[in-house]
Each structure stands twice: as structure tokens, then as C-alpha cells.
Amino acid sequence: MSATTTTDATDRADAYLAQVRRHLATLTDDERDDLLDDLTAHVHEVAASRHGPLVDVLGTPETFAAELLAAAGLAPTGSAGPGGAARHTAASLVSWTSTVRSHPWTRAVADFLPELRPAWWVARGWLLVYGLWLIGAEDRGSLPLPELFDSALLGVIAAVAASVVSVRLARRSSPPRYLIVIDLLAVVAALVLLLRVDDLATGPTVDYVGYQGAPVASGTLAHADGSPITNIHAYGADGEPLEQVRLFDQHGRPIEIHDATGEWGEPLVSEVVVGADGLPAANVYPLDQYALTWDNVRQAETRVPVPDPVLQLAPLPPTTASSTTTTSPTATTAPDRAATTTEPPPVGAGPPPGS
Amino acid sequence: MDPSQLLKGVLDLAVLAVVADEDAYGYDIVRRLRDAGLDDVGDASVYGTLRRLFQAGALSSYVVPSDEGPHRKYYAVTPAGRASLATGAKTWRHFADVLDGLLGTSRKDAA
Numbered sequence: 001m002s003a004t005t006t007t008d009a010t011d012r013a014d015a016y017l018a019q020v021r022r023h024l025a026t027l028t029d030d031e032r033d034d035l036l037d038d039l040t041a042h043v044h045e046v047a048a049s050r051h052g053p054l055v056d057v058l059g060t061p062e063t064f065a066a067e068l069l070a071a072a073g074l075a076p077t078g079s080a081g082p083g084g085a086a087r088h089t090a091a092s093l094v095s096w097t098s099t100v101r102s103h104p105w106t107r108a109v110a111d112f113l114p115e116l117r118p119a120w121w122v123a124r125g126w127l128l129v130y131g132l133w134l135i136g137a138e139d140r141g142s143l144p145l146p147e148l149f150d151s152a153l154l155g156v157i158a159a160v161a162a163s164v165v166s167v168r169l170a171r172r173s174s175p176p177r178y179l180i181v182i183d184l185l186a187v188v189a190a191l192v193l194l195l196r197v198d199d200l201a202t203g204p205t206v207d208y209v210g211y212q213g214a215p216v217a218s219g220t221l222a223h224a225d226g227s228p229i230t231n232i233h234a235y236g237a238d239g240e241p242l243e244q245v246r247l248f249d250q251h252g253r254p255i256e257i258h259d260a261t262g263e264w265g266e267p268l269v270s271e272v273v274v275g276a277d278g279l280p281a282a283n284v285y286p287l288d289q290y291a292l293t294w295d296n297v298r299q300a301e302t303r304v305p306v307p308d309p310v311l312q313l314a315p316l317p318p319t320t321a322s323s324t325t326t327t328s329p330t331a332t333t334a335p336d337r338a339a340t341t342t343e344p345p346p347v348g349a350g351p352p353p354g355s
Numbered sequence: 356m357d358p359s360q361l362l363k364g365v366l367d368l369a370v371l372a373v374v375a376d377e378d379a380y381g382y383d384i385v386r387r388l389r390d391a392g393l394d395d396v397g398d399a400s401v402y403g404t405l406r407r408l409f410q411a412g413a414l415s416s417y418v419v420p421s422d423e424g425p426h427r428k429y430y431a432v433t434p435a436g437r438a439s440l441a442t443g444a445k446t447w448r449h450f451a452d453v454l455d456g457l458l459g460t461s462r463k464d465a466a
Contacts (some may be wrong), residue, residue, distance in 0.1 A: 064398070
């Protein structure tokens with residue numbers, strides 16, 4: 001064999017192998033190298049032993065690759081590239097799905113589901129009306145009951161009627177195909193309803209209740225009806241307002257109001273009082289508060305002082321001498337001395353300045 | 356009847372039989388299968404089958420340096436491969452007997 005024919009055979013073999021490699025793109029590099037490892041020697045040998053195109057002997061590179069994959073028990077590939085990769089993924093998805101389907105738990109659930117079908121037919125009609133109402137209603141109401149023209153009665157009648165129609169359609173010998181669309185819409189409405197129910201369980205209050213039931217979203221105090229307390233005005237026994245009253249809870253923890261907002265949602269900002277020890281005291285009431293609002297005319301943020309409530313209080317009757325809660329008028333300017341509990345003041349509760 | 360369809364089902368057995376007879380490298384196996392009469396056997400099918408049998412543990416391999424050209428990967432049958440060859444051979448003989456019986460009857464009927 002002359003040198004030229006050997007070179008020619010090598011070139012033909014390499015070209016053929018390169019094309020086969022292209023058609024094995026779906027394999028991992030390891031798999032492909034493993035498969036082609038042997039083949040390189042083989043194709044070179046075939047090329048060297050015969051003249052003429054290798055396609056005549058081995059078939060097209062594409063067929064060759066497909067045959068190789070089929071025999072090796074790897075996923076067949078029709079073409080190189082992402083299409084083949086997608087098919088590979090689809091194939092493994094199919095096998096995964098069939099694994100899930102054949103699982104006993106899945107079968108138990110699948111056996112049980114048909115029994116629930118009539119319940120779904122009823123729920124579907126009701127959910128559909130509920131969904132329509134959700135789209136139309138501005139105020140989403142406090143009940144998971146649909147309202148029509150602001151009437152809960154009409155809403156319920158419509159929902160019942162829709163449920164009846166839904167069941168009748170489903171029980172036809174050939175249920176209309178558009179029912180699948182209604183099913184989808186009902187599922188969406190059900191999801192929205194679930195979110196609503198979650199809201200309702202939390203209650204209509206402003207507070208967001210945390211996992212331990214403690215108010216977390218804001219440190220704002222609230223009345224029992226949920227309306228927020230944004231400031232505290234203390235009055236003495238004589239009916240006169242007190243200044244710089246420091247409030248603590250049963251553990252001596254300062255009672256503070258944070259992130260307060262006004263009636264229109266505008267943020268209320270309080271001037272921070274700094275004690276003689278240099279530490280800020282946020283529990284000094286009443287808070288010196290102003291609202292931050294946007295002045296449209298001046299195009300600037302403006303501070304609007306929050307007015308104090310106007311109260312006329314009658315003096316309280318004097319308490320017995322043993323009481324330690326009597327507040328003297330002088331205490332209004334020195335609340336630290338007015339704190340007459342026997343416990344020492346909590347840490348960080350230094351006297352405010354200017355007293 | 357398309358012989359390549361028949362071949363697909365028994366190629367494992369044929370390859371195992373050839374390698375069990377004597378350790379061989381890929382090209383050699385293809386040639387011996389063709390010499391034995393399986394003219395239609397495809398090169399790619401044989402290589403794919405070799406890889407699968409190797410992965411399944413029915414074959415082992417070793418590399419032998421060659422004076423001319425690249426090294427050659429020789430295949431040998433493992434004990435597991437021998438066991439599956441024996442089982443496969445038994446299955447094939449039974450299948451062939453059944454089919455012979457069927458064909459023999461029909462030939463008699465035709466005659």
C-alpha cells in the first residue's frame with residue numbers, strides 16, 4: 001500500500017468519524033468518547049481495507065450513529081443539537097411520570113378522585129360566580145360569599161343556579177368540551193378564595209399577626225377593635241394633661257410606638273427625646289409628632305403638626321393616703337421622680353433633658 | 356421477512372458466542388460474524404452491542420498494542436457473560452425448536 005492511499009484512507013476515516021460524532025451530540029462527553037474509542041481504530045481499518053467512499057460500506061454517518069445508540073441501549077437521537085437534547089429530557093420525563101403513576105400511593109389517590117367528582121361539579125359553579133364577583137367588586141367584602149348588585153342573596157342564588165347547571169352539563173352523555181375552560185377558571189377562583197380565607201382568618205385589623213401572635217409589622221399599639229394608637233396623652237388626677245410621661249409594661253420594658261401612620265396613611269414622625277445619659281427615650285408621651293405630607297403646590301415634603309385631642313376632664317376624687325400612685329402637679333415636669341414604683345427604673349431609662 | 360429485524364433480538368447472543376469462542380477486538384468480531392453468515396450485521400450495531408454488554412458486566416476488555424496502527428481493545432467474556440450466554444442459548448434453542456415445529460407442520464400441510 002502506497003503512502004498516498006494510506007493518507008487518503010486516514011482522511012476519509014477521520015471525516016466520517018467527525019460526522020458520526022456530530023450525531024452523538026446528545027451524549028455526555030464521557031459516553032461519546034467511550035463509544036468512539038473503539039470505533040476510531042475500526043473505521044480506519046475499514047477505510048484502509050477498501051477503496052471508495054465509506055458511506056457505501058458503513059452507511060451514512062447519521063444512520064451509523066443511530067444504529068450505534070440503539071444497539072448500545074442509549075437514547076436514540078434523530079438529529080444533533082438542542083432538539084435531540086430536548087427529546088432526551090422528554091424521554092426521561094416520560095419515564096419519571098410512569099414511575100409516579102405506578103406508585104401505590106398515586107393509584108390510591110387516583111382511585112379516590114372520581115368519587116369526589118360530583119362535589120367538584122357543585123363547587124365549580126359556585127366558584128365561577130365567586131370569580132366573576134371578584135373581578136367586578138371593588139370592595140372584596142368580608143365573606144367568601146359572592147354578591148350580585150350589592151346583594152348577597154342574589155349572589156347566593158346565582159351561585160346555586162350555576163352549580164345546578166354545572167352538574168347537569170357534567171352528567172350529559174357527552175359533556176361539552178368548554179367545561180375544561182370552566183374548570184380552569186374555577187381553579188383560579190379557588191386559589192384566590194384560599195388567599196381571601198387566609199386574610200379573613202387574620203381578621204380585618206391593621207396589625208399583621210406574626211407566628212407567635214405578636215404584632216410584627218409595626219410597633220404601633222392598637223385598640224381592641226384594631227384601630228391604631230399613634231400617640232398617648234396622659235392626664236393627671238386633676239384633669240390636666242401631663243407632659244413627658246414615660247410608659248413601661250409589666251416587665252419594665254418601655255412601651256414604644258413605631259411606624260405610626262395617620263388616617264390617610266401618611267407617616268407620622270416623632271421627635272426623639274434624648275435622656276441625660278445620652279440615650280434616646282422613645283417611650284416619652286405624648287410624642288411630639290408631625291405628619292409628613294406632600295405639598296402639591298410647593299412640590300415639597302411638608303411637616304404638619306398633629307393636633308392634640310381637646311379633652312375636658314373632671315378631677316378625680318383623692319385616693320387614700322397609702323396609695324403610691326398619687327401624682328403631684330410638680331411631677332408633670334419631672335416624670336422620673338413621679339415614677340413611684342418600688343422597683344428601680346429599667347436600664348436605659350435615664351431622665352429626659354430639660355426637666 | 357427482514358433478517359435485520361431478527362438479528363436485533365439475537366445480536367447479543369451472537370456477539371457473546373463469538374467472543375466466548377476467542378477473545379477479539381471490534382473489527383475482528385464484525386468480520387467473524389459476517390464470515391459465519393450474518394452478512395447484514397452493521398458495524399455500528401456490533402460496537403453498540405459491545406459497549407452495552409461491557410457496561411452490563413458480560414464482557415471485560417484489555418488493550419493490546421499493535422505494530423501497525425492504533426492499539427486494539429480486545430474483549431473477553433466474563434463469568435456473568437458466560438452465564439447469560441448459556442441462558443440465551445437455551446432460550447434460543449427452545450424458540451428455534453418451536454418455530455421449526457410450526458414451520459414443519461405448515462410445510463406438511465402445504466404439501
